Amino acid sequence: MFKIGIIGIGNMGEAILKGILSKTNINPDEIIVSDTNSQRLEYIINKYSVAATDNNVRLAKLSNVVILSVKPKDLESVLSPIGVFLNQKILISVLAGIKISKIKQFAENAKVVRIMPNTPAMVGESATGVCFDGNISGEEKQWILKLLNSFGKTVVVEESLMDAITGLSGSGPAYVLAFIDSLAQAGVKQGLSYNQALELATQTVFGTAKMLMETKEHPAVLRDKVTSPAGTTIYGLHQLEKGKLKDTVMNAVESATQRSKELSE
Ligand SMILES: NC(=O)c1ccc[n+]([C@@H]2O[C@H](COP(=O)([O-])OP(=O)(O)OC[C@H]3O[C@@H](n4cnc5c(N)ncnc54)[C@H](OP(=O)(O)O)[C@@H]3O)[C@@H](O)[C@H]2O)c1
Missing domain, CATH: 3.40.50.720 (NAD(P)-binding Rossmann-like Domain)
Incomplete structure (x- = not known):
């Protein structure tokens, strides 16, 4: 056997x-x-x-x-x-x-x-x-x-x-890859080569995920550590807020979850 x-x-x-x-x-x-x-x-x-x-x-x-x-x-x-x-x-x-x-x-x-x-x-x-x-x-x-x-x-x-689960982590790698590619293209707009920008974007996502897992801190606690008063990060975060990042991600997971339900009927 x-x-x-x-x-x-x-x-x-x-x-x-x-x-x-x-x-x-x-x-x-x-x-x-x-x-x-x-x-x-x-x-x-x-x-x-x-x-x-x-x-x-x-x-x-x-x-x-x-x-x-x-x-x-x-x-x-x-x-x-x-x-x-x-x-x-x-x-x-x-x-x-x-x-x-x-x-x-x-x-x-x-x-x-x-x-x-x-x-x-x-x-x-x-x-x-x-x-x-x-x-x-x-x-x-x-x-x-x-x-x-x-x-x-x-x-x-x-x-x-x-x-x-299907809507969040099953489809999740595609969302994360879309974010990494966006970050890399943003780097290109600021003068970096795509390869340099992609390496930096990928390592940033990997390192942040590792830090989150190892420290077991809430994401907001780690975010505040990189966000100094009137510094660069809060200016960047403000733009993400204006672009409704959280709203968009919640809609993406909701839509994928709904589609998974339809497909399994
Ligand atoms: N890939 C993902 O991200 C992911 C995530 C979660 C769940 N899944 C699930 O994982 C399952 C497999 O996906 P996959 O991406 O690995 O597909 P895949 O690469 O196409 O692998 C399926 C394999 O099964 C073989 N097969 C077909 N009929 C068979 C039979 N009667 N007996 C034995 N083998 C047979 C296929 O051979 P042929 O090429 O000859 O057809 C193929 O080699 C799917 O049900 C999918 O929903 C995948």
Whole structure:
């Protein structure tokens, strides 16, 4: 038996595999992956030395825990043939917008975990929302969270908040990238080259996030430390206020959350 089977080893499947192998004590010979794309499978076998198959039924029978990382449109075709082999097994679904109740239509007796990671999972820094089916024990939850923390940080929520997670952190990397690009272009307007400005903007966002995490201070406290009376920063902040930064960000998250709800209906 394998400890973990991953069905669909595309972008997100590989990010999860990489995290598990580098940050947990699970070894390559305890993992099996499957994919319909034979070139993809060959690449994964060569890079990570895990077992592989093009047969999802075989994977489901041979795995204690199954991670499902195919596109949402493939849910039914992938799960219907293997649902019966997932009795009392943990099934972790990465599929955006697919509710636990929908998954249980095809895998009635599985212990379903629904997660919403984001693209920084590819560098081991996902912000992942997770919700659990009712039949999962506390001990199992702890084990699952350790697994999920191998490719980033995890926040447990009720399933009703998964759309909010999608609107905030699922789409969040695009918002942050838009901000970084804006900052870099602003630097160009002030005479810096784009490359210089991009490096400064990226490091500023990275360093600020790290400082926030390490000090655990409220953002307003750290903001006040860089904002001296009548100094440059308060002039800059005033312009952000005039441009309704907070209003715009709140609208963006609200709109993306609403869209996630529509798509999962
Ligand atoms: N990327 C993100 O930021 C992100 C964030 C949160 C959640 N997600 C979720 O993660 C899931 C995977 O996304 P992704 O970006 O990793 O997609 P992806 O790169 O397209 O990976 C999916 C893989 O599954 C394979 N596949 C298709 N049908 C299969 C089957 N019947 N059996 C086994 N493998 C099969 C695909 O092969 P083919 O190429 O041959 O079709 C592909 O290699 C999606 O459900 C998405 O909603 C993604």
